[in-house]
Amino acid sequence: METLAEGKTGVYICRCGGEVSAGVDLDRLAEFARAQPGVALVRDVDLLCSARGLAAICRDIKEAGLQRLVVAACAPRLHGDTVGRAVESAGLNRYLMAIVDLRELCSPGGTVAAPGRDAAAARAQFLVGAALKRVLQQQPLKPRDLPVNPDVLVVGGGVAGIQAAIDVASAGRKAYLVEKEACIGGHLLRLDRIYPTMDSAGNLLAARVAALEREHVELLTWSEVVEVGGSPGAYRVLVREKPRYVDAQKCDGCGLCVEACPGGDEKAIAMPSPRSLPTVPVIDAGRCPHFSGGDCRACREACPRHAIDFAQQERMTGLDVGSIIVAAGFRPFDATALRQYGYGRLPGVLTSIEFEQMCVSGLRLKDGRQPESIAIIHCAGSRDPRHLSYCSQACCAQAMKLARLARERSAAQVFELYLDLRLPGEMGEEFYNRSLAEGVVFLRSRPAAVVAPEGPPDRGRLIVRFEDTLSGKPRRLPVDMVVLSTGMAPAGDSLALSRLFSLDLSPNGFLVSDPAAAGNGIFVAGCCQAPGGIAETMERASASAAGALAFGARGKVKLEPHAAMVSLELCSGCRLCTGLCPYDAISFDSRKNAAQISAALCRGCGICVGACPSAAISQEQSTREQLAAEIEGVLA
Amino acid sequence: MSLPGFEPRIVAFLCEGSAQSAAQAGALGLPTSIRPVRLPCLGRIDPALLLQAFASGADGVLALGCPAGRCRHREGDEHAVRRLALLQKLLAQLGVSPERVRLERLAGYEPERLADAARRMTEQVRRLGPYA
Numbered sequence: 197m198e199t200l201a202e203g204k205t206g207v208y209i210c211r212c213g214g215e216v217s218a219g220v221d222l223d224r225l226a227e228f229a230r231a232q233p234g235v236a237l238v239r240d241v242d243l244l245c246s247a248r249g250l251a252a253i254c255r256d257i258k259e260a261g262l263q264r265l266v267v268a269a270c271a272p273r274l275h276g277d278t279v280g281r282a283v284e285s286a287g288l289n290r291y292l293m294a295i296v297d298l299r300e301l302c303s304p305g306g307t308v309a310a311p312g313r314d315a316a317a318a319r320a321q322f323l324v325g326a327a328l329k330r331v332l333q334q335q336p337l338k339p340r341d342l343p344v345n346p347d348v349l350v351v352g353g354g355v356a357g358i359q360a361a362i363d364v365a366s367a368g369r370k371a372y373l374v375e376k377e378a379c380i381g382g383h384l385l386r387l388d389r390i391y392p393t394m395d396s397a398g399n400l401l402a403a404r405v406a407a408l409e410r411e412h413v414e415l416l417t418w419s420e421v422v423e424v425g426g427s428p429g430a431y432r433v434l435v436r437e438k439p440r441y442v443d444a445q446k447c448d449g450c451g452l453c454v455e456a457c458p459g460g461d462e463k464a465i466a467m468p469s470p471r472s473l474p475t476v477p478v479i480d481a482g483r484c485p486h487f488s489g490g491d492c493r494a495c496r497e498a499c500p501r502h503a504i505d506f507a508q509q510e511r512m513t514g515l516d517v518g519s520i521i522v523a524a525g526f527r528p529f530d531a532t533a534l535r536q537y538g539y540g541r542l543p544g545v546l547t548s549i550e551f552e553q554m555c556v557s558g559l560r561l562k563d564g565r566q567p568e569s570i571a572i573i574h575c576a577g578s579r580d581p582r583h584l585s586y587c588s589q590a591c592c593a594q595a596m597k598l599a600r601l602a603r604e605r606s607a608a609q610v611f612e613l614y615l616d617l618r619l620p621g622e623m624g625e626e627f628y629n630r631s632l633a634e635g636v637v638f639l640r641s642r643p644a645a646v647v648a649p650e651g652p653p654d655r656g657r658l659i660v661r662f663e664d665t666l667s668g669k670p671r672r673l674p675v676d677m678v679v680l681s682t683g684m685a686p687a688g689d690s691l692a693l694s695r696l697f698s699l700d701l702s703p704n705g706f707l708v709s710d711p712a713a714a715g716n717g718i719f720v721a722g723c724c725q726a727p728g729g730i731a732e733t734m735e736r737a738s739a740s741a742a743g744a745l746a747f748g749a750r751g752k753v754k755l756e757p758h759a760a761m762v763s764l765e766l767c768s769g770c771r772l773c774t775g776l777c778p779y780d781a782i783s784f785d786s787r788k789n790a791a792q793i794s795a796a797l798c799r800g801c802g803i804c805v806g807a808c809p810s811a812a813i814s815q816e817q818s819t820r821e822q823l824a825a826e827i828e829g830v831l832a
Numbered sequence: 833m834s835l836p837g838f839e840p841r842i843v844a845f846l847c848e849g850s851a852q853s854a855a856q857a858g859a860l861g862l863p864t865s866i867r868p869v870r871l872p873c874l875g876r877i878d879p880a881l882l883l884q885a886f887a888s889g890a891d892g893v894l895a896l897g898c899p900a901g902r903c904r905h906r907e908g909d910e911h912a913v914r915r916l917a918l919l920q921k922l923l924a925q926l927g928v929s930p931e932r933v934r935l936e937r938l939a940g941y942e943p944e945r946l947a948d949a950a951r952r953m954t955e956q957v958r959r960l961g962p963y964a
Binding site: 271297300301302303314315316318319322323326691694695698699700701702703758776778799800801802803805806807811815818820823824826827828830831 | 841843849856857859860862863867868869871872873875876877878880881884885888889890901902903904905906907911912939940941
């Protein structure tokens, strides 16, 4: 179906393989479009993004001499680029095209009888009408090509960040790894073994650390990113390094300072894990008497290399990188929120990570006995709308691993109280079957409470009260120890990180890795993105590293033309805008007495456009004329 | 008191980072009274743009931006809040109810909040009657 009329705008309506046409009467929409002024041609296409659909547009541009296009299809982020490339191959500037999200905004979920169908049909009309008005105000534009710095910054030195940095560096690119703690390793430092192989976590870390050194990854520990400036492909990142009070250049990690510290169990100078990097101690200024007016210099006197420096100050370092991988990790769920399980109140109630560490240091009760029975409560705080509403994926596996560790290091009977066992993957079922064969008891339940009876016969023990949901019977289980298998919460600073790196947050507060951010060279990896096990986290980190490498390998980044621009005639030189720009893109030219905006630094938010009292700032793709036309159009 | 048969037309300025995604996820919940116009950030909004909507025949304006503290452009939402407050004063001086303008905050994954905001604003403007 097509109609030729006076005018040079072509309208394309995509049926999306029948998914849109089932819900909206596209014939009526086409009829409406045909009646609008300036429309030369209306065509409905079965699948616009297919080779056939794109060929139809290209042919029409050439044969019918179309000068502007309205494309009613899916959201621009899906196929905007596909259609844009085709349009340009036919010789029309893609910014002379307006896209209507017909599929998302006007297709009521497929069925003709769906509620909201009439509203959707009406909306399709006024959105297409608005696009037809708007497109007449659009101007040809050119994306800006900016050179890309191939160097990569990785934020977060847990297993994800380490893996990403190794991948980047082993591809021959410079990688910086920023970690806020005194050494890298993150949560891996606190683990003993790894599911499902039961390999040593320490060995995994040591191997990764060796690779990191071999590949010359530049480490910045005890450091945090405080500012991200510049533009995609050319970020200028400011990193603040806290004072260690130990000169890392001089220190050889001998540890004599730690020995010399008179702090007893609460030493003020501590060496990070020997398996990690760097092996340079840190003085806790809050604990060290030297910093509270005291005269202690024991560590300084003990150091043969004169590396102790009480006068050390925080240091700012600027890094120039092209892309950034955010691998900021997670925060273990705080089990004290689960009052019914008595964590922090009842001795013998531990979190999974505490239990794992105890398996290393010695599996003992408070009175020194080995536990004879251990209950592991799965989903402690997980899949619970009051706490973490989601499944953290890795904790069932971890709980199974803990049972095996407990069996290796004691004769204890282990009970797994699970809600649903989630052990996907090749090894999960085998691990489960082996646990069953080893005598681990599985009870399906979400326990109601853990209590410590005052009197005999169970005095000194812990009672887990639960309903066995397979038999439907309430039960009480006396044990010596209770382990809470807790999930992963978003890192405490995830909101700050989302703003620092212009990332979105998921409903649960995790950082969202989206194509728009990736297109700007900002990638997300590891558990700050979503909870997961170690193997999966490392895979996702490698995927992000591959993304950053590909971004760098292109050599150039195409910046969408959405910059704000100042009209020298209209600018009064009031400088109101200069302080408002979140990206420091606006400077003041005192010779011209006018603001000027760097198109490379501008991210197209339009804050300055809205603020300018003289209407002297205009923004590409959102000019006043375009917005006015669109407003008029939607109101028709 | 609302006029029988009066179906208001409300220009909804949608922040690309949040409300636009919510609209895409939950367009079914949007009544036809809502006339969406996408903005790169709600921080783009200014009184002139809102007056443009009224001049073009809108009965109300609904500005939809990110939850507090969640603007990807740092403070775009806060600029919008201040500029809307200014416009509301201006409207009152012109004898127009400031209730014709409203700002709501929601994340991209909250289409039901968008639907709720759209419904409440439609009811509010229906009570106020046509602008012109």
